[in-house]
Amino acid sequence: MKRLHIRSASEQVADFLKEEIRQRTWTGTMPGEQWLVTQLHAGRNTVRAALDLLETEGILLPQGHGRRRQIATIDTNSSKNFRVTLLLHSPRDRHDGDIYDILHQLSIRGHEVTVAPKSLTELDMQVDRVARMVKQIETDAWVVIAGASEVLEWFATQSTPSFALFGRFSQYAMAGTGPNKSPAYKEAVRRLVALGHRRIVLLQPEHARKPEFGKFTLEILAEIESHGIKVGSYNVPDWECTPAGLRNCLDSLFGITPPTALFIEEPHEFYAVRDHLAKKGIYAPRDVSLICSDDHPTFHWCDPPVTCIKWSYAPLVRRIVNWVKHVSNGKDDRRIIKFKAHLIEGGTIGPVPKGR
Numbered sequence: 001m002k003r004l005h006i007r008s009a010s011e012q013v014a015d016f017l018k019e020e021i022r023q024r025t026w027t028g029t030m031p032g033e034q035w036l037v038t039q040l041h042a043g044r045n046t047v048r049a050a051l052d053l054l055e056t057e058g059i060l061l062p063q064g065h066g067r068r069r070q071i072a073t074i075d076t077n078s079s080k081n082f083r084v085t086l087l088l089h090s091p092r093d094r095h096d097g098d099i100y101d102i103l104h105q106l107s108i109r110g111h112e113v114t115v116a117p118k119s120l121t122e123l124d125m126q127v128d129r130v131a132r133m134v135k136q137i138e139t140d141a142w143v144v145i146a147g148a149s150e151v152l153e154w155f156a157t158q159s160t161p162s163f164a165l166f167g168r169f170s171q172y173a174m175a176g177t178g179p180n181k182s183p184a185y186k187e188a189v190r191r192l193v194a195l196g197h198r199r200i201v202l203l204q205p206e207h208a209r210k211p212e213f214g215k216f217t218l219e220i221l222a223e224i225e226s227h228g229i230k231v232g233s234y235n236v237p238d239w240e241c242t243p244a245g246l247r248n249c250l251d252s253l254f255g256i257t258p259p260t261a262l263f264i265e266e267p268h269e270f271y272a273v274r275d276h277l278a279k280k281g282i283y284a285p286r287d288v289s290l291i292c293s294d295d296h297p298t299f300h301w302c303d304p305p306v307t308c309i310k311w312s313y314a315p316l317v318r319r320i321v322n323w324v325k326h327v328s329n330g331k332d333d334r335r336i337i338k339f340k341a342h343l344i345e346g347g348t349i350g351p352v353p354k355g356r
Contacts, residue, residue, distance in 0.1 A: 007101070010049035013042055017050060018059060019108050021071055029068040030060055057318070082328040083112045085139040087130075088119040089146035089166075098313045102143070105321050111328070114139070120147055125207075127154050134158075141327055143320060148207045149214070161327045163320060167207055168214045173334055177319040179311035180338040181293060182216055185263070186223045187343045188291055188309070192261045193227045196352035197289065200224055201259040202236050203249070203269065209236060220263075247276050254282065260352045261289040267296035270306065285350030295344065304347020311341035 007015075017036075020026065031039075036047045051069065054060040060069040084106055086099070093099050094115065106113045116137065123129040125148040134142070142162040144155055149171075155162040156172035169176035192200055202221075208214050213221070213236065221231045234257070239249035250273060253259055264270045270292040274284060284290040285304070292299070292308040299306035319337055326333040 007097075008049075009042065009046045010053060013040060013046055013050035014053040015104070015108060016040075017054060021059060022108065022110065027071060029063075029070055032068055081112060082110075082324070083114070083138070083140045084324055085114050085116055085137055085142055087116045087134075087142060087144045087147070090119050090121040093119065093145060098317070099145070101313070101317050102320055105317055106324060109321065109325070111324060120145075120151065125151055127151055130154065141324060146205075146207065149211065161333075163323050165316065165320065168216075170215065170336055175323050175334045176336050177316050178338055179309075179316075179341040181309055181311070181341045182219050184309045184341045184343040185216075185220050185293070188263070188307075189220065189223045189227075191343075191345070192289060192349065193224075193229075195289070195350065197261045198229050198352075199257065199259045200229070200235060200261045200263070201253060202263045203239070203246075203265060203273070204236055205265050206241050209238065243272060246272055250276055254280070258282075259288065261349070262291070264290060264292050266294055267292060267299070270296075284348040287353055289349035291349060299346065302346075307346040307348045308344050309341050310344045311339060315339045 030051070033044060033047055033051070036042070036051075037044050040047065042050075051060060055062055055069070059072055061072055063070055086102065088094065088099065103113050103115075116133065118133060120130065123133065127150050130151055131154060139160065142155060142160060144152065144162055144164050144167070146166040147155070147164060147169075149168045152164050152167055152169050152172055152174065155164075156174040162174050164172075164174055164176035166178045167176070169178075189200065202217065204217055208217050217236060221235060224235065225231045237249055237253060239245050246269060254277070262273065264273050270290065274290060277283070277288065282288055290307065292306055295308045295310040296306075299308055316339065323333050
């Protein structure tokens with residue numbers, strides 16, 4: 001869910017050009033590629049890719065081969081003082097590159113963007129505590145990151161527009177986005193079953209388990225059960241989402257009936273699981289198969305490379321930007337849009353060890 005996003009050169013150039021357009025450095029038509037290459041000291045391919053990004057966002061309008069792109073009219077008045085507040089999941093989100101990208105993309109469009117003083121985990125996901133803090137903040141819209149079901153339900157009942165990034169938002173009347181991991185998870189389950197695995201455990205975050213299993217978790221359990229494997233609480237253990245809680249959960253799982261395959265939610269948890277198991281002489285894929293449900297730039301540096309579920313943060317950021325644009329102009333946008341994820345098979349899964 002949370003990864004370092006290193007912005008490409010073309011994205012940085014596109015952001016610079018957007019700000020120049022917003023400041024009305026150019027109006028009417030955009031300067032040609034060669035002029036921009038010379039002025040920006042950037043490569044032609046980088047400039048071309050940046051202009052293509054601006055076309056995708058509707059900021060530039062193509063006029064045909066050999067003709068300069070037209071600059072779309074940007075309405076800065078409607079959103080100039082529109083206030084957006086991000087409610088983070090945990091304190092570490094403040095240093096997350098993708099969260100910074102959301103802040104940056106909204107800011108360069110003229111919105112007043114701030115971060116709530118406390119995160120959801122600092123408020124223990126308690127609705128009453130969240131409500132007290134929210135009511136003390138003057139804002140025009142909320143972006144709630146990985147909120148618990150009860151928290152999202154409360155936001156959905158408020159008059160201030162709110163947007164859910166991750167979490168179990170589908171059941172509430174609010175806008176939201178996230179990767180659609182279900183097909184990739186099911187593909188991974190089928191791959192594990194083909195390799196002989198029958199003790200498959202999902203280390204799900206608390207918001208996916210409580211107050212009861214969410215739709216996604218139930219879908220994955222149903223996929224496991226469809227292969228003739230009995231499922232229950234063993235497959236989705238209850239654990240405290242802290243480093244110590246994760247270690248205690250692993251010690252319990254591997255104490256009596258060790259799983260042969262583990263799904264792990266986030267990269268930092270993946271590294272913690274692999275490190276803790278290695279200290280006990282348990283290695284992937286020799287003794288256990290490990291799959292991370294997020295990708296991370298460091299995974300391909302690992303030996304063996306990590307099997308993971310890959311998805312892009314960029315369309316999620318664009319969805320948030322478009323939602324803010326809509327609500328700042330008075331539109332009621334409560335659409336739920338999810339984006340595709342893919343299983344990337346690395347070297348951390350393999351056949352079930354003999355005797356298991």
